[in-house]
Amino acid sequence: xxxxxxxxxxxGEREILKGLTLxxxxxxxxxxxxxxxxxxxxxxxxxxxxxxxxxxxxxxHFEGRDLLDMEPHERAxxxxxxxxxxxVEIPGVSNLLFLRTAMNAxxxxxxxxxxxxxxxxxxxxxxxxxxxxxxxxxxxxxxxGFSGGEKKRNEAFQLGMLEPKFALLDETDSxxxxxxxxxxxxxxxxxxxxxxxxLLITHYQRLxxxxxxxxxxxxxxxxxxxSGGPELALRLEAQGYEGLAA
Amino acid sequence: xxxxLPETRNAEAAAAVEELSSYKWGFATEIEQDFAPKGLSEDxxxxxxxxxxxPEWMLEWRLKAYxxxxxxxxxxxxxxxxPPIDYQDAYYYAAPKAKPTLAxxxxxxxxxxxxxxxxxxxxEEQKVLAGxxxxxxxxxxxxxxxxxxxxxxxxxxxxxGVIFLSISEAIREYPDLVRRHLGSVVPVRDNYFACxxxxxxxxxxxxxxxxxxxxxxELSTYFRINAENTGQFERTLIVAEEGAYVSYLxxxxxxxxxENQLHAAVVELVAEADAEIKYSTVQNWxxxxxxxxxxxxxxxxxxxxxxxARSKVSWTQVETGSAITWKYPSCVLMxxxxxxxxxxxxxxxxxxxxxxxxxxxxxxxxxxSTIVAKGISAGRSDSTYRGLVRVGPSAxxxxxxxxxxxxxxxxxxxxxxxxxxxxxxxxxxxEHEATTSKISEDQKFYAMSRGLSGExxxxxxxxxxxxxxxxxxxxxxxxxxxxxxxxxxxGSVG
Amino acid sequence: xSALPTRKDEAWRYxxxxxxxxxxxxxxxxxxxxxxxxxxxxxxxxTEGGIHDLRVELGAGARLNxxxxxxxxxxxRVALVAHLKAGAxxxxxxxxxxxxxxxxxxxxxxxxxxxxxxxxQRVRVVIDERAVGTYLGRxxxxxxxQRTDAAQSARALVLKRTATANLKPExxxxxxxxxxxxxxxxxxxxxxxLFYLQSRGVPRPEAEALLTRAFVADAFAGLxxxxxxxxxxxxxxRWLEARA
Numbered sequence: 001x002x003x004x005x006x007x008x009x010x011x012g013e014r015e016i017l018k019g020l021t022l023x024x025x026x027x028x029x030x031x032x033x034x035x036x037x038x039x040x041x042x043x044x045x046x047x048x049x050x051x052x053x054x055x056x057x058x059x060x061h062f063e064g065r066d067l068l069d070m071e072p073h074e075r076a077x078x079x080x081x082x083x084x085x086x087x088v089e090i091p092g093v094s095n096l097l098f099l100r101t102a103m104n105a106x107x108x109x110x111x112x113x114x115x116x117x118x119x120x121x122x123x124x125x126x127x128x129x130x131x132x133x134x135x136x137x138x139x140x141x142x143x144x145g146f147s148g149g150e151k152k153r154n155e156a157f158q159l160g161m162l163e164p165k166f167a168l169l170d171e172t173d174s175x176x177x178x179x180x181x182x183x184x185x186x187x188x189x190x191x192x193x194x195x196x197x198x199l200l201i202t203h204y205q206r207l208x209x210x211x212x213x214x215x216x217x218x219x220x221x222x223x224x225x226x227s228g229g230p231e232l233a234l235r236l237e238a239q240g241y242e243g244l245a246a
Numbered sequence: 247x248x249x250x251l252p253e254t255r256n257a258e259a260a261a262a263v264e265e266l267s268s269y270k271w272g273f274a275t276e277i278e279q280d281f282a283p284k285g286l287s288e289d290x291x292x293x294x295x296x297x298x299x300x301p302e303w304m305l306e307w308r309l310k311a312y313x314x315x316x317x318x319x320x321x322x323x324x325x326x327x328x329p330p331i332d333y334q335d336a337y338y339y340a341a342p343k344a345k346p347t348l349a350x351x352x353x354x355x356x357x358x359x360x361x362x363x364x365x366x367x368x369x370e371e372q373k374v375l376a377g378x379x380x381x382x383x384x385x386x387x388x389x390x391x392x393x394x395x396x397x398x399x400x401x402x403x404x405x406x407g408v409i410f411l412s413i414s415e416a417i418r419e420y421p422d423l424v425r426r427h428l429g430s431v432v433p434v435r436d437n438y439f440a441c442x443x444x445x446x447x448x449x450x451x452x453x454x455x456x457x458x459x460x461x462x463x464e465l466s467t468y469f470r471i472n473a474e475n476t477g478q479f480e481r482t483l484i485v486a487e488e489g490a491y492v493s494y495l496x497x498x499x500x501x502x503x504x505e506n507q508l509h510a511a512v513v514e515l516v517a518e519a520d521a522e523i524k525y526s527t528v529q530n531w532x533x534x535x536x537x538x539x540x541x542x543x544x545x546x547x548x549x550x551x552x553x554x555a556r557s558k559v560s561w562t563q564v565e566t567g568s569a570i571t572w573k574y575p576s577c578v579l580m581x582x583x584x585x586x587x588x589x590x591x592x593x594x595x596x597x598x599x600x601x602x603x604x605x606x607x608x609x610x611x612x613x614x615s616t617i618v619a620k621g622i623s624a625g626r627s628d629s630t631y632r633g634l635v636r637v638g639p640s641a642x643x644x645x646x647x648x649x650x651x652x653x654x655x656x657x658x659x660x661x662x663x664x665x666x667x668x669x670x671x672x673x674x675x676x677e678h679e680a681t682t683s684k685i686s687e688d689q690k691f692y693a694m695s696r697g698l699s700g701e702x703x704x705x706x707x708x709x710x711x712x713x714x715x716x717x718x719x720x721x722x723x724x725x726x727x728x729x730x731x732x733x734x735x736x737g738s739v740g
Numbered sequence: 741x742s743a744l745p746t747r748k749d750e751a752w753r754y755x756x757x758x759x760x761x762x763x764x765x766x767x768x769x770x771x772x773x774x775x776x777x778x779x780x781x782x783x784x785x786x787t788e789g790g791i792h793d794l795r796v797e798l799g800a801g802a803r804l805n806x807x808x809x810x811x812x813x814x815x816x817r818v819a820l821v822a823h824l825k826a827g828a829x830x831x832x833x834x835x836x837x838x839x840x841x842x843x844x845x846x847x848x849x850x851x852x853x854x855x856x857x858x859x860x861q862r863v864r865v866v867i868d869e870r871a872v873g874t875y876l877g878r879x880x881x882x883x884x885x886q887r888t889d890a891a892q893s894a895r896a897l898v899l900k901r902t903a904t905a906n907l908k909p910e911x912x913x914x915x916x917x918x919x920x921x922x923x924x925x926x927x928x929x930x931x932x933x934l935f936y937l938q939s940r941g942v943p944r945p946e947a948e949a950l951l952t953r954a955f956v957a958d959a960f961a962g963l964x965x966x967x968x969x970x971x972x973x974x975x976x977x978r979w980l981e982a983r984a
Binding site for chain 2: 072092
């Protein structure tokens with residue numbers, strides 16, 4: 001589903017990704033772990049198409065399409081979802097308006113019909129209930145006045161609403177208390193299916209207690225230095241990132 | 247600004263007037279003529295008045311204005327660069343049918359057609375807006391089911407006792423009413439452009455809502471599609487008697503082209519005790535091309551007199567069009583506990599210039615005013631908020647709150663905020679806040695990563711920025727105004 | 741600038757034109773120049789009528805802390821034009837105290853000519869009797885003066901119905917990546933605050949004087965020299981006592 005080959009990327013003058021290769025198939029959940037500054041967030045932003053992140057070498061394909069050739073919104077319409085580490089606030093634009101606009105923009109790009117108001121609200125009610133977001137919050141500006149945990153729950157809510165094929169979740173567990181972590185994890189687990197894939201980017205192992213990955217990768221100094229099963233995450237938790245292959 | 251008539255031209259005009267005044271044109275017999283000859287003179291004024299079949303006092307009023315105008319100077323204090331205007335090189339009266347008609351929509355400028363489609367205007371309505379031959383009846387049918395619906399509107403208003411007429415009709419049918427109020431809020435000598443309007447106004451609207459009547463409909467849904475081309479010097483007078491309520495909507499989201507470069511409208515509102523007038527405007531005149539060529543000069547005087555106790559006037563405007571905008575819808579808060587509101591969005595792109603804002607003149611005890619102004623500048627444009635809050639010695643306990651926010655898109659534009667606060671009463675409470683911001687890359691990327699294109703993302707963020715103002719608009723219009731903001735900013739985002 | 745201004749001139753719209761004519765032409769502007777990288781503090785007290793022009797020039801990274809107290813018996817105008825180079829920082833605190841029938845004006849024109857400069861302005865106007873107190877404050881951000889950070893707070897206290905306060909804060913912005921804000925209030929002393937003090941036993945006039953002193957002292961908060969700050973505050977207190 002996602003094929004990354006020898007990816008090099010720079011931010012400003014600095015090269016952050018230095019030949020990263022990764023393959024994620026439909027139905028799989030991968031986790032990328034690594035120390036601060038390893039390039040985890042850079043990878044997320046490069047895949048989502050953020051301006052200022054320049055790919056100097058290598059390729060990234062999503063379902064056979066060249067991701068790097070697509071605008072951020074085209075990647076979203078193709079089914080790629082980025083869950084932000086720091087979701088931004090957009091004053092004056094309500095969460096509901098934002099989501100509906102995004103949903104219809106994606107549908108339009110895919111040549112599908114717009115979602116009706118009734119259908120949209122039905123879905124909103126179903127998804128928000130499971131994530132403990134009430135209607136008052138959804139009527140407020142996007143993430144405006146939300147706590148850290150509420151912002152992350154809102155990201156999980158958008159994941160459920162937009163129904164992408166691939167979820168790329170950047171430090172989704174940071175800033176969450178135990179209850180919120182459980183709620184968000186349940187959201188991710190509901191998302192899992194044979195047709196979909198997830199790439200979890202995380203510093204800590206604790207999210208992986210709730211969302212069990214098929215494959216764990218270790219990212220250090222811009223490359224995948226080790227891959228393995230869930231036991232790799234436990235080992236990292238116990239031993240730390242020090243002493244990883246340079 | 248250099249729009250002042252050169253002295254020599256003033257003298258010439260005066261001489262021409264002198265000469266013509268002794269020469270009697272048989273206006274009464276010339277009435278079939280569709281437009282006044284080019285140029286502005288006392289005879290142009292007489293022609294217009296005769297054409298409209300106006301009573302003597304109206305003609306005198308116009309002539310007085312014209313003579314005064316000759317001695318006045320165009321205002322030069324706005325942050326605007328206005329090319330010299332040749333007032334003799336223009337027509338001041340043209341019948342509505344002078345507008346060219348098209349055989350079909352295919353003949354319409356593709357740029358305008360595209361905008362119509364983006365706004366989601368139905369085909370039949372597009373035909374009316376574009377002036378396609380034979381379209382009017384069809385469109386009225388399509389939009390209102392049948393002509394009879396329009397008639398029903400008229401009848402419903404009549405039953406409620408609401409007078410809703412063109413100002414020409416009103417001058418003929420209700421001369422005393424018009425005479426009492428015309429120029430009572432914006433005096434003839436108020437300013438250069440208002441004075442010119444008084445002399446040559448072609449048509450406009452008169453509304454009177456009698457005591458205790460709540461106008462049964464927005465005076466817009468009907469008016470919007472049926473508005474005649476009232477031309478460049480429009481005159482509107484709305485009177486809400488004691489306890490009356492009316493909501494009036496002016497303008498159109500669809501882009502409008504006009505051969506007349508200068509538009510100098512005057513709007514006067516009178517609110518008696520406990521009356522409320524809500525006046526909404528969406529202005530989308532042709533702004534000129536990307537290089538700043540062409541475009542309308544929109545020099546408008548709008549003022550409300552809140553005469554009675556607890557009277558209330560609320561101005562809402564969405565200004566996206568025109569090459570140059572000079573406009574300050576104001577409230578004179580005379581009545582005790584009267585309320586004035588001004589909600590504004592002004593968007594400038596490419597080479598547009600806007601100097602717009604409001605004046606809140608507090609004279610009544612306990613009068614209150616609220617100002618929310620949002621300016622968005624893009625391209626190489628300049629947008630200025632200019633507002634006056636004045637509290638007189640008698641305005642015990644007056645309150646004002648002002649919020650001015652500017653949003654800059656790109657680094658070649660300008661955004662300016664110029665509030666004037668003049669207070670002569672110790673118990674007044676005035677608060678003013680202004681901020682300046684830009685669209686952050688973070689916000690734009692977030693929206694794009696959820697599937698919005700760059701332009702859609704900007705439009706969404708801009709709409710959020712303007713929300714407090716847009717929500718003041720009548721529902722259906724708010725939706726169109728939102729789309730309009732996005733369209734106006736097209737091409738401004740890299 | 742030698743031609744006598746008129747009221748049509750935006751910068752003179754609230755001036756006492758007869759007094760201006762008598763004082764015209766004004767003395768050349770006094771220059772306060774801080775070289776690149778240096779820091780300086782200055783306190784100005786204007787007790788004499790007149791037109792006082794000041795020109796401030798701040799080099800790259802220079803810092804200036806300027807406090808101004810205007811309290812004169814005849815027409816006084818203090819007009820300050822400041823040019824800020826890259827990374828410069830200006831802190832301006834101005835207070836205008838007016839009584840009798842005096843017209844006084846503080847006019848500031850802060851020009852962010854280059855990127856990364858910062859300016860802070862706090863102006864407090866207290867006017868009594870038939871006095872007119874005016875503050876015209878402009879912040880101009882030049883094209884490409886990115887990352888400018890400018891803030892301005894202007895507040896006026898009108899003590900009598902016969903007095904007039906005019907405030908005109910103004911932003912002129914030609915760069916998009918900037919933080920510019922002004923806030924402006926005119927009003928009475930906080931009624932809740934007055935009541936609180938009274939309920940704790942402070943008589944009304946003293947409570948008013950106390951709150952007014954606090955209102956004014958706000959302007960001098962940026963002044964690091966404690967002795968200078970206290971001197972200005974004492975000056976204010978004396979003026980207020982004379983009113984009571």
